Amino acid sequence: MRTLVIGGSGSGKSEFAEREITKLHPAAASDKYYIATLMPFGREDEARIARHREQRATRGFTTVEQYTALAELQLPTRGGALLECLGNLAANELFAPEGAGTEHAEAAMLRGVIALESQCDDLIVVTNDVFADGETYEPETENYIAVLAAVNRKLAQRFDRVVEVVCGIPIALKGEIA
């Protein structure tokens, strides 16, 4: 089953996604992968990564770092995977020197997710709701918003379930939450 999880900052989407993949794959670490896309820049990111790592520690994830070129990732075994998150992956593909760049970022992300789903039984992809602050940004940020939104729409259409998390509460937008 493929699930897209969306929420704003501090919405509790990560905790929900981790609980959900753990429900589907409660067993040993060997069959449950956490694919981290957050490229750490400074202490705030390190603190965030530490917090997330702590949340995962008891749930038996194998952590894999993949900042760009998701399509190249090979999982050693088949099982469950949690990709966190598309917001960072989009930023890396668009803005990092090794990223796919403006022209190819969207395609690279979609190709990556499709390659990933073919390697696991259950996939949860976490994405970010960055679309409702009423601001207008400089073109490169507007393009970032457009790319992330396009990938969200395409995955929402493709996936079995779409869940929005609000204040830690999951709301099914497509499919059902068990």
Next chain:
Amino acid sequence: MVLVIGGKANGKLDFVRQHLGYNNADIANATLDDRPVLNNLQDLMLADPSSAESIFPTLLTKSVIICDEVGSGIVPIDRAARHWREAVGRLCCRLAEQATAVIRLQCGIAILIKGDLTWK
């Protein structure tokens, strides 16, 4: 405690007045006092985002807490703005856990997303 959330100007305060039976005298604006309803929790957090821990027990004594959803935008470059959004979100997650009901307002439409509550 009932938590009422939603984007800015989506009808949260009107909903609390019209359907949960509170009037203006019951409603405190971004301040903690004896009134049963706290409006604009996000503004209360602006003064000190790190105050979440210390005000949490007091928040639990409220009948209704109204808070704007503030996390659905581009992550601000400004550190304080970023921390505030994150802190408001995390605090709302904790309040939602403790709340008997959570209601989300969208375009003036109230959607019960947690608990069992009917309104008039």
